[in-house]
Amino acid sequence: MLYRLLHRWRWLGAWTLANLLLAWMISLRYVGYIQPEGAEQWSYLLLVFLGHLSLLVWLGALPMFLLATLLRGIGLWLMTTLWASGLQLLLLLDTFVYAQYRFHLSGFILDLLLNAGGDVFSFSWVAWALAVGGVLGMLAVQGGLGLLFKRRPPSRPVAAMLVVSFLALLGVHGWHAWADAHYDRDITGMTRHVPVFYPATAKRFFVEKGWVDPQAVRDRVDLEATEGEAQGLVYPSAPLSCSPPVSSDNLLLVLLDTLRHDMLTPEVMPNLYRYANQPGWFRAREHISGGNSTKAGVFSLFYGLPVTYWDAFTASQTPTVLMERFEAADYRFQVLSSATLVSPAFDRNVFAGLKDVSLETAKGEPWVRDQQITDDWLAWMDKEEERSDERPFFGFLFYDAVHGYSHPPDFPRFTPYWEHINHMSLGPDFDPEPYWNRYRTAARYVDQQLGRVLDDLERRGQLEDTAIVITSDHGESFNEHGKNYWGHGSNYTPEQVQVPLVMHLPGRSGGALERRTHHADIAPTLLEELLDCESAPQHYTLGQSLLNVEPHRDWMLSGSYMGYGILMPDYQVAVHPTGAFEVYDYRMNELDDTKLQPRVSNEVLRALSRFYR
Structure with a gap:
């Protein structure tokens, strides 16, 4: 035996x-x-x-x-x-x-x-x-x-x-x-x-033994993010004071998954471009998402915080200040998403506590689902109009066709066009133009759906009484810099984190937002403009009102699936979950001799831990 x-x-x-x-x-x-x-x-x-x-x-x-x-x-x-x-x-x-x-x-x-x-x-x-x-x-x-x-x-x-x-x-x-x-x-x-x-470290032991200069250890700034455990939160750090709004303006928040900033052209997105250039509409010159992935981008949009807080907020199911204040103001909510809200678990953070949120997406290809949520939105508007409910609404539409490179078979295409996507074919020598054209075709289809929504508001006479924010969760790479980066979630270049931002605020004249803006700026803008909340965004976000004309901030945070990036004007610092980090320019060339200033490092560390107990 x-x-x-x-x-x-x-x-x-x-x-x-x-x-x-x-x-x-x-x-x-x-x-x-x-x-x-x-x-x-x-x-x-x-x-x-x-x-x-x-x-x-x-x-x-x-x-x-x-x-x-x-x-x-x-x-x-x-x-x-x-x-x-x-x-x-x-x-x-x-x-x-x-x-x-x-x-x-x-x-x-x-x-x-x-x-x-x-x-x-x-x-x-x-x-x-x-x-x-x-x-x-x-x-x-x-x-x-x-x-x-x-x-x-x-x-x-x-x-x-x-x-x-x-x-x-x-x-x-x-x-x-x-x-x-x-x-x-x-x-x-x-x-x-x-x-x-996960290799071993023994820094403290070596310092105690005198094998490492302790001054060098103290001078080095540790960029490792706070561990994502369900820790106690101090959020908001102080109660907000919001006055009853003088007017009852609606809010429509539209998220176009995977739409990068340079899609906002009359050729690709004629409907959005037309509205963005009308009086009363704002258009950001350089708007940065809080992530290069859906998880990080959506989280940063609603919370105004980096995705390093994701686990804590999700485990405790702590809703956003933004959603809580609009609920307290007795807004009607209609949340329609072509992509799932369960994974990533937006149902347990962004929409936590919000009643009547459907977690079941429509069936079919992404373009079918996008068409369905548009139809559902228009039907809901008809029903609400018949009810003559005077309460304002909070609408959220999340389109997914650009992310899926999806559109109807007979939809007009940019050419040359990649008929059958095979990601295994992607490489440093792959011609991106057919792939790029399929992406642009999907963006034009989503713009068609968006045009239906905006034109319907205008037809009903509600456009002037509705605040509208249209943006994206992240962008998309097509090997622009020859480093074999495709898709998203892999770096913090403009191709992956710079997204369009088009906004309409009732009573505002509109115009170009010249300063560098961030997803974290959206929540305080809406709370201050629509609900007359006090101008103290530091209690719940890293951002500031988009209408604030203060000097440009010199750093921003953008997250990924794991880890995060510190975005400086001329370079990015990619921080990994292990605490290791790398510095690149925005063409993904490594900058070995570039280091963060101690002031910036300290500010980043404070931002990453500000809302923990």
Whole structure:
């Protein structure tokens, strides 16, 4: 019995060793983004492969070693084939996600895939076909490896590799701890590119031992954000005082998912462009979203806070001051979204406590859903008009077709046009024009729906009595700078965070907003203009009224799925969840010698913790 168990373990050991080599081959896709230079970085990367990546494979194989005490023969072979295939495919999927978005698979992304499905991610039949082919190919490879090692599994190479992996693991963590204590960003900057890698740090220990200059430690500003736990909140930090509004103006807030700033042209968005250039309408020259993702962008729009607060507000289900004050003013609410409000969980923060919010989106492709929410909005307006309800309304429309590159089949297209999107084709040498034209076509379709809404308000004679804010959650990249950035969620360039802002405020003359504005400025503007709330936005937001003509702020915050960016006038600081950070210009060229001023660093740290107890 023991002999047979040892034989199965030797077989699994050989199979694990083969999978270790396979995992290394797949992980070579990360090296292009790490871009190691010099013997030091290459040596550290070798230890990462030998130590950390090997550890992941050994840990992945551990359940099969335990299962071998219960199963044997064809049953063990089948289970190991399926298990090993699943783990390797997960690693392969992570390399594709990282190539496009520059972040690794996480619980949040898997939650979107499993719970939100097509409401968030859209895949063409080509991508599905390649995915199915990859699954079948991996199953064939794993099954073949199992049969290959079944008869005479080697044992010595396996034992030797275990020893090498253990020593390399100790080496890589020790090296990183020393590099972290000495602020060696050449080493610490490599870690974020490796999946599930949380290397050791021992800065305090080294300082206590006198191995690191303590003055250098104190002078260094730690840019790590406050951990996103459900901590106690002080929000708002002081009660707001709002006078009963003199007039009962409506509010319509429209969010166009994934619409970047340069789409606001007469060619692409003629309806929005027409209204934006009429008297009484404001148009921002340079408006920055609070995120390069939907989660961060929407959160910052309603709260006026960075997405680092997301977990705390969501866990406590603390609603926004904006929504609470409009509820207290007895506004009627109509929330219509083409995208899901459940994942990301806007139902548990932005719309927490708000009654009669439908969490079920319409069925069909994004353009169908966008058309449906427009129809639903117009029908609601008809019904409310018949009721002669004198209370003002708060309307929220969230369009999704631009995010899905979606429009009716017979809708006029910009050409040349990419008929079947396959994200695996994207690369540094891919011609972006057909992809770009499909994006612009979707934007023109959404503009058509938006035109129906605005023209309807004008026809009813309600346009002058309605405050309107039209903007986006984030933009979209098309490899503008030759760095192979596509989509969003990967950096804080204008392509991903600069969005249009068109606004109408009753009684205001309109015009261009010349200063650099931010999503955090929208909530205080609406509260002050519509509800006559005191001008003390520091109690609930990082922003200020859009009508405030104070000098330009010199930094802004914009978040991502994980981490955040500090946006300076001439460069961006990308801060990762581990606390590591990188500095780039707005063409994604790394600026190794650029550092934040201590004043800015301190202001950022205060902003990230201002509303925690």
